[in-house]
Each structure stands twice: as structure tokens, then as C-alpha cells.
Amino acid sequence: MIRVCLVAGARPNFMKIAPVARALAACGVAAEIIHTGQHYDERMSQAFFRELEIPPPLVNLGVGSGTPLAQTAEIMRRLEPVFLEQRPDWVVVVGDVNSTVAGALAASKLEIRLAHVEAGLRSFDRSMPEELNRIVTDAVSDRMYVSEPSGVANLEREGVESQRIVLAGNVMIDTLLANLEKARAVRACERFNLRPQEFALATLHRPSNVDLRENLQAILAALDETSRRLPVLFPLHPRTRKRIEEFGLVASISGNRVSVIEPLGYFDMISLIDAARVVLTDSGGMQEETTALRVPCLTLRENTERPITVEIGSSRLVGSNTSAILAAVDEILAGPPRFGTVPAIWDGHAAERIANDLCAQ
Numbered sequence: 025m026i027r028v029c030l031v032a033g034a035r036p037n038f039m040k041i042a043p044v045a046r047a048l049a050a051c052g053v054a055a056e057i058i059h060t061g062q063h064y065d066e067r068m069s070q071a072f073f074r075e076l077e078i079p080p081p082l083v084n085l086g087v088g089s090g091t092p093l094a095q096t097a098e099i100m101r102r103l104e105p106v107f108l109e110q111r112p113d114w115v116v117v118v119g120d121v122n123s124t125v126a127g128a129l130a131a132s133k134l135e136i137r138l139a140h141v142e143a144g145l146r147s148f149d150r151s152m153p154e155e156l157n158r159i160v161t162d163a164v165s166d167r168m169y170v171s172e173p174s175g176v177a178n179l180e181r182e183g184v185e186s187q188r189i190v191l192a193g194n195v196m197i198d199t200l201l202a203n204l205e206k207a208r209a210v211r212a213c214e215r216f217n218l219r220p221q222e223f224a225l226a227t228l229h230r231p232s233n234v235d236l237r238e239n240l241q242a243i244l245a246a247l248d249e250t251s252r253r254l255p256v257l258f259p260l261h262p263r264t265r266k267r268i269e270e271f272g273l274v275a276s277i278s279g280n281r282v283s284v285i286e287p288l289g290y291f292d293m294i295s296l297i298d299a300a301r302v303v304l305t306d307s308g309g310m311q312e313e314t315t316a317l318r319v320p321c322l323t324l325r326e327n328t329e330r331p332i333t334v335e336i337g338s339s340r341l342v343g344s345n346t347s348a349i350l351a352a353v354d355e356i357l358a359g360p361p362r363f364g365t366v367p368a369i370w371d372g373h374a375a376e377r378i379a380n381d382l383c384a385q
């Protein structure tokens with residue numbers, strides 16, 4: 025029986041490991057989840073294990089927050105004894121967060137075979153912390169599972185042999201499709217007194233948007249203006265909350281109809297994305313979820329490592345300029361409520377393809 029350690033640590037990892045853990049178990053693989061503890065708030069971590077019925081982790085390394093270097097180094101330091109004791113045949117890492125690159129480096133230095141789920145994505149913007157994490161993780165991976173065709177092209181261009189690359193599809197969308205009916209049933213918008221298709225949903229957490237006062241202020245101004253057109257629901261990431269307070273920007277979103285709320289659980293978030301008239305976000309996962317649901321999405325970034333969401337999906341890059349965001353909001357509101365094409369391989373079966381491939385190695 026092959027033994028796998030699945031490393032996860034931050035919120036977007038959890039919806040990605042859920043179907044992978046399930047598919048590996050269905051193939052008879054002994055898969056243990058190692059939680060790094062990068063995210064630790066109930067609403068950023070445990071809530072997802074509960075809702076998505078993810079098996080409890082073997083261990084939570086409890087690294088918590090820190091500078092990017094301290095956090096990454098600490099995760100590696102704490103993973104070493106776990107990997108040495110578990111001696112897995114494979115370590116599987118997902119996505120592009122600090123826990124991903126730390127898991128990748130730890131596995132490869134201990135000469136454990138490494139698989140990366142969501143490999144090959146590139147924004148070509150090295151000032152983005154996730155871009156370095158992606159490049160380094162792929163450089164030390166033995167097997168690479170890719171979610172969209174651009175990822176295959178990027179890896180081949182970087183010299184990866186094509187036998188090590190599998191265009192497997194999107195595990196985040198596996199989780200979305202598996203839970204969509206349940207999520208729709210929670211009717212989250214009613215709880216916030218919003219009518220389907222008559223509100224905007226906004227999220228924001230990228231350092232390039234929230235750690236620079238100027239950009240944060242410009243985006244908050246756009247949300248405030250948007251709220252004159254339709255109500256805006258704004259679940260606030262802890263990093264963004266901290267910055268809004270530090271920069272003295274609380275007042276800039278407390279007028280009009282921007283409703284600032286705590287981070288949401290998975291079902292609530294999917295229920296709201298599905299019901300929204302427009303989503304404004306800098307989240308990579310939400311770019312994909314809106315594409316899968318054909319919900320108009322304004323991506324508050326200059327570039328994306330997920331080009332398919334812009335090329336055939338419902339997402340559009342709008343950056344952080346107030347008037348550019350508003351012009352795009354107005355165009356969306358004047359256009360159809362749903363549009364775009366869902367990528368063919370985002371069919372809900374990516375994790376099964378990954379598990380079958382891994383078992384055949």
C-alpha cells in the first residue's frame with residue numbers, strides 16, 4: 025500500500041485537499057494530512073475541515089503567522105521529524121502558499137517523491153509571493169498535476185519533460201461541484217437581507233492591494249462608489265482588517281451600503297458567489313469559482329496566473345484604479361448576468377485522475 029502525506033496550511037489549500045484525500049482513500053492509498061498551522065483562526069481553518077468533511081490532520085504543526093521567511097523556515101523545520109517518522113512514498117502539496125513551498129522543499133531535501141497539485145500556473149510577476157512559491161515548488165516536484173492548459177505550456181517552456189506533467193483538471197472545482205447543491209441550500213444572501221442577482225460580493229487580501237495604502241484606499245473607494253449602484257457585501261480577511269485599521273481607512277467604507285462582515289465559511293461563500301450580480305476580488309480561487317459558475321468577476325489585479333478565467337471564463341482584469349473598476353462595474357451591470365465558458369476539464373473529476381495517476385507510479 026502506498027503512503028502519502030498531504031500538506032495543507034492556508035485557507036485555499038483546504039478545499040483543494042478535500043477531494044484529493046477522498047480520491048486517494050478510494051484508491052486504497054494511506055493518506056495522512058499534515059496541517060502546518062499557517063492559518064489558525066476557526067473561520068480560516070477548522071470551519072473548512074468541518075464543512076467539507078476533511079479527515080482530521082495527523083498533526084497540526086502550529087506555526088502561525090510570521091514574516092514570510094520565518095513562516096516558511098519554521099514549517100520546514102517542523103515538517104522534518106514528521107516526514108522522517110512517516111516515511112511516505114509521496115508528499116503531495118497543493119496551490120502556491122508558503123506551506124506549499126515549505127512542504128515541497130522539505131520533501132525534496134529528504135528525498136521523498138513530490139507531487140504538486142495546481143502546478144505550472146505563472147503570473148510572470150515575481151513581486152507576488154505566490155509566484156516564487158510556484159516556481160520553486162515546480163522546480164523540485166517529480167510529478168505535476170495541472171489545472172489548465174497554460175500550466176502545461178509554462179512547464180514545458182521551463183524544460184520539464186512532458187511525461188512528468190498531467191493535465192488533470194481543477195480540484196478546487198471538484199469541491200465546488202460536489203458541494204454546490206448543499207451551498208445553494210444555505211441561501212446565505214437572505215441572511216444578509218440581499219436579493220439574488222442584486223448585490224456585489226467583494227474580497228481583498230493580496231499584499232500588493234492591501235499592504236500599500238494608496239492601492240487599498242483606491243479599491244475601497246471603488247467599493248464605496250459601487251455601493252451607490254447596488255449593495256456590496258465585503259467579508260474581511262484578517263490581513264486586510266489589520267491594514268484598514270493601521271492606515272486609518274475604516275471611515276472610507278463605513279458610509280453607503282458596503283457591509284463589512286467576518287470571513288465566511290465555504291458553503292456561505294459559494295452560496296453568495298452563485299447568487300451575486302458581480303464579484304470583485306483578488307483571490308485566485310474565486311476567479312476560478314466565478315468562471316465555473318459563469319458569474320461576472322472583476323479581478324482586482326494587473327495580471328493572473330489563471331489566464332483561462334479571462335480568455336474563456338467570466339473574469340476580467342481591472343487592477344486597483346478606482347475609475348477603471350467603476351467603469352467595469354457599470355459595463356457588467358449593463359450586460360448579461362451570466363456569461364463565459366467553463367473549461368472542459370473542470371468537470372469535477374480532477375482528484376480521481378490525480379489519485380489514479382499517482383497510484384500507477
Ligand code: UD1
Pocket residue numbers: 034035036062063064065068089090120121122123153154229261262263266
Ligand atoms: C495566504 C497565502 C495566499 C492566500 C491566502 C488566503 C502565502 C504567501 N499567502 O495569505 O496565497 O491567497 O493565504 O487567505 O502563503 N491571520 C490571522 N488569522 C489566521 C491567519 C492569518 O489573523 O488564521 C493574519 C495574521 O495577521 C497574518 C496575516 O493574516 O500575519 C497574513 O497571514 P499569512 O498566512 O501570512 O498570509 P495571507 O495573507 O493569509
